Amino acid sequence: MDNSKKEEAKELLKKMKDNFDLSLLEEWIKDNKLEFKHKEIIYRVRPLTMLEKEEINRLTSQEFGRLMIDKNILTEKMIIKNYKEKGLDLEELDSDMKKLENDKRSADLKLGEAIAKKVDEAVWKVYEEQINEIKEKLFLLSLEKSAYLSYSLESCLKNFSAKCISFMSLDKKTEENWGRVFQSMNDFNKCEDEELKEKAVYYSIMLNYGR
Amino acid sequence: MNIDLIRKLTKSIKFQNLYQATKEINGILLFKNSTDLTLLQEVFLSYLYFYNSLNAEIEINKINKKIFDNFIYEDAYMLWRREIGYDKESKDKKRDIHIAFHNKKMKFKEKEKCPQETSIIS
Numbered sequence: 001m002d003n004s005k006k007e008e009a010k011e012l013l014k015k016m017k018d019n020f021d022l023s024l025l026e027e028w029i030k031d032n033k034l035e036f037k038h039k040e041i042i043y044r045v046r047p048l049t050m051l052e053k054e055e056i057n058r059l060t061s062q063e064f065g066r067l068m069i070d071k072n073i074l075t076e077k078m079i080i081k082n083y084k085e086k087g088l089d090l091e092e093l094d095s096d097m098k099k100l101e102n103d104k105r106s107a108d109l110k111l112g113e114a115i116a117k118k119v120d121e122a123v124w125k126v127y128e129e130q131i132n133e134i135k136e137k138l139f140l141l142s143l144e145k146s147a148y149l150s151y152s153l154e155s156c157l158k159n160f161s162a163k164c165i166s167f168m169s170l171d172k173k174t175e176e177n178w179g180r181v182f183q184s185m186n187d188f189n190k191c192e193d194e195e196l197k198e199k200a201v202y203y204s205i206m207l208n209y210g211r
Numbered sequence: 212m213n214i215d216l217i218r219k220l221t222k223s224i225k226f227q228n229l230y231q232a233t234k235e236i237n238g239i240l241l242f243k244n245s246t247d248l249t250l251l252q253e254v255f256l257s258y259l260y261f262y263n264s265l266n267a268e269i270e271i272n273k274i275n276k277k278i279f280d281n282f283i284y285e286d287a288y289m290l291w292r293r294e295i296g297y298d299k300e301s302k303d304k305k306r307d308i309h310i311a312f313h314n315k316k317m318k319f320k321e322k323e324k325c326p327q328e329t330s331i332i333s
Binding site: 022025026028029030031032047105107108109111112113115116118121124127128131132206207208 | 213216217219220241242243244247249250251252255273274275277278281283284286287288289290291292294295297
């Protein structure tokens with residue numbers, strides 16, 4: 001991955017973090033309704049209902065069926081094999097990541113022991129730097145891996161499911177009533193307000209992911 | 212998910228006090244919903260517990276409060292505590308406990324109910 005892309009990714013992550021308000025988070029955690037203002041309109045992202053979750057499962061399995069018969073879409077395994085034939089070993093990337101994770105764990109344990117045994121704080125700093133360095137390397141490697149596999153069947157399905165969650169959980173306030181902004185995936189795809197869509201994806205995944 | 216912000220919120224005095232209060236006083240709720248927690252709320256609760264444990268250890272002077280300077284310190288200590296911890300370190304010391312009782316030295320073996328007289332201290 002070239003340096004400008006790395007910087008871009010870091011910048012995006014920082015932007016997401018900076019835009020998040022602590023007092024808003026406090027409100028959101030209390031009632032699970034993430035309200036936000038965008039272009040003078042009040043929106044919210046809310047937890048999905050049981051029916052909506054079932055609808056997402058139905059849409060996702062439909063999409064899976066569609067992707068499976070599309071000859072242009074390859075699974076992760078197939079992509080890894082193709083890259084290997086062209087001289088790029090993604091499994092090596094995996095083992096590098098595994099090694100870094102082990103290094104991090106070992107540095108974490110040493111730091112933990114230093115804290116427990118009340119060793120001088122200068123020692124804590126040394127481990128902290130080591131851990132930060134490893135974390136950064138791990139972050140970049142995982143970005144690199146995601147970039148190589150971003151067009152795999154698995155990634156397409158994950159993105160599709162994230163979009164489903166987003167379009168279903170985004171509401172708009174009109175006078176005192178809340179109503180869904182997008183009635184279908186098509187509506188969501190057609191919407192040209194990329195910033196709104198980005199916010200909807202980010203917030204709804206935060207709220208609903210894994211449910 | 213923005214874990215750093217959740218951590219900042221859960222380690223705040225306000226939420227630590229609130230968490231303590233929910234454990235001691237019936238009827239104080241952290242969330243409007245009491246069931247069907249979202250992932251966000253589950254993570255929030257686990258960090259409340261995490262910081263509650265750290266605060267308890269700082270209170271009894273087991274660790275330095277400087278641990279709160281950095282998430283890395285907090286995570287590393289908690290990992291060490293979970294994976295290795297004080298127990299394992301002190302297990303060997305605990306295996307045989309000798310107590311000087313009157314003029315007799317009593318030896319308590321681990322998991323043994325009755326003490327055995329081993330020697331007499333002159």
